[in-house]
Amino acid sequence: MGYRVAVVGxxxxxxxxxxxxxxxxxxxxSEVIALASGRSTGREVxxxxxxxxxxxxxxTFDWKGVDIGLFSPGAAVSAVHAPKAAAAGCVVIDNTSQFRMDHDVPLxxxxxNPQALKHFRKRNIIANPNCSTIQLVVALKPLHEVARIKRVVVSTYQSVSGAGKEAMDELFTQTRGIYVNDAATPEQFTKPIAFNCIPHIDKFMDDGFTKEEWKMAVETRKILDPxxxxxxxxxxxxxxxxxxxAVNVEFESPITVEQAWDAMREAPxxxxxxxxxxxxYATQIxxxxEDSVYVSRVRADTTxxxxxxxxxxxxNLRKGAxxxxxxxxxELVRQGLLARAVA
Known part of the structure; x- marks a missing residue:
């Protein structure tokens, strides 16, 4: 028994x-289908x-008979093709930002929040959150159940793979270039990324925050608590x-480091x-x-x-996407929310 699954991108x-x-x-x-743009047609994965x-x-793909579509082609492409797949009866799980804040699309x-899946039939689309949001809410959820969270201050240290293969290539090229005295020419980023940190991910908004920072705020509220x-x-x-x-959390009621450790150790x-x-402590390298989100350096914030x-x-490529x-x-299979798999 199995499902026809298409991977877009x-x-x-x-x-x-x-x-x-x-x-x-x-x-x-029962079948896995690899889909991408016309320029990638015929390539092997x-x-x-x-x-x-x-x-x-x-x-040119015909979505009839496809049970699940896992989308990660970019928001503009998902905007066009995800609704087409959904209209044909395919359940779309979209990794882009296109549908995350739509009221009728579960995030x-x-x-x-697996209970949110019961509402997916309104659009036949389910949104995957932003990579930085996913690991954050996995860590916050058990704490929120112990002592309700009021406020979170988070600084991210995000890898270049979140910006795609070309961004990874740019880090490699610039790093190698430093040792042979080649000038770094940024293409994927606004400044050189090798041996540097860039406080700028996604577009700037009118209030001075970037869209990445905005996503973390609004997505956390939609997933965990408004x-x-x-x-x-x-x-x-x-x-x-x-x-x-690096995360600082303010709670409505007291919580000890020991309580936090216990809650987090039991959390899926x-x-x-x-x-x-x-x-x-755990580091990126x-x-x-790994599939798990790792938590380290839990301590009291006495401010x-x-x-x-x-x-x-x-x-960020695994749990983050x-x-x-x-x-x-x-989870759709576990909850019995999909049509019966074919033999």
Missing amino acids: ATGNVGREMLKTLAERAFPV SFGEKDVLKVQNLE VVPEV DIQLVATAVRVPVFIGHGE GLTVLDRREDGG EIAG VPHGLAFWCVGD ALNAVQIAE
């Missing part, structure tokens, strides 16, 4: 990770260790894979690595390829009446 970083994750987790498929898929043209992290106040500073750092976040999708010694500070890291999308599909 199959030649990109996230699309390839979606194919890999589907295979690794043995999602019940891997599904699992043995299967190779030929990429088909998204523009879902399975460990945090009353949470959140302010973010999003920074691109010279790391290939993995996002880090979360791993606590917090030894108060040299190296007793160590968690690349507010009830506060904690902590550090968290996650693989591909894995979360596949987990949504698994």
Whole structure:
């Protein structure tokens, strides 16, 4: 028994990770279809260790009979093709920003708000949150259940893979160039990224925040609690894979570090690595390829009446994108929200 699953944007970083994750987790498929733009038609991508898929043209693809579409082609492409797939009866799980704040589209992290999936039939589209939001709410959820969260201040340390393969290539080229005295010419970023940090992700808004920072605030409220106040500073750092976040949380009632540790250790999708010694914390380079969000350096924030500070890291291509999308599909199956799989 299995489902027909199409991966849109199959030649990109996230699309390839979606194919890999589907295979690794043995999602019940009867057929997997790789889709991308016309210029990628005919290219080959891997599904699992043995299967190779030929990429088909998204523009001419017939969605009839496809059960699940995992989309990661860019917001403009999703805006056109996701509704077409949904209208044909395919359940779309979209990794772009296109539908996240639509009232009729659930924004879902399975460990945090799986109950939101019951409303997906209004549009037949489910949105995957922003990568930095996903790991944050996975860490905040167990704390919110112990002592209600009032306010969050977060600074992100986001890897270049969040900006695509070309951004990863730019970091590699600029890093190599430094050692041979080549001048760095930014193309994917506004300033050189090698040996640098850039406090600018996505477009600037009228209030001075970037859209990435805005996304974290509005998405956290939609997923976790509309009353949470959140302010973010999003920074691109010279790391290939993995996002880090320094988080300060203010609560409505007292919470101890020990209570936080206990709650986080029991939470799904979360791993606590917090030894108060040299190296007793998780970093991006160590968690690349891991499914879990890692939390370290949990401590009291005494600048507010009830506060904690902590550090968290996650693989932005896996839990921040591909894995979360596949987990949504698994949750749809678990809740019996999909049509019966074909034999």
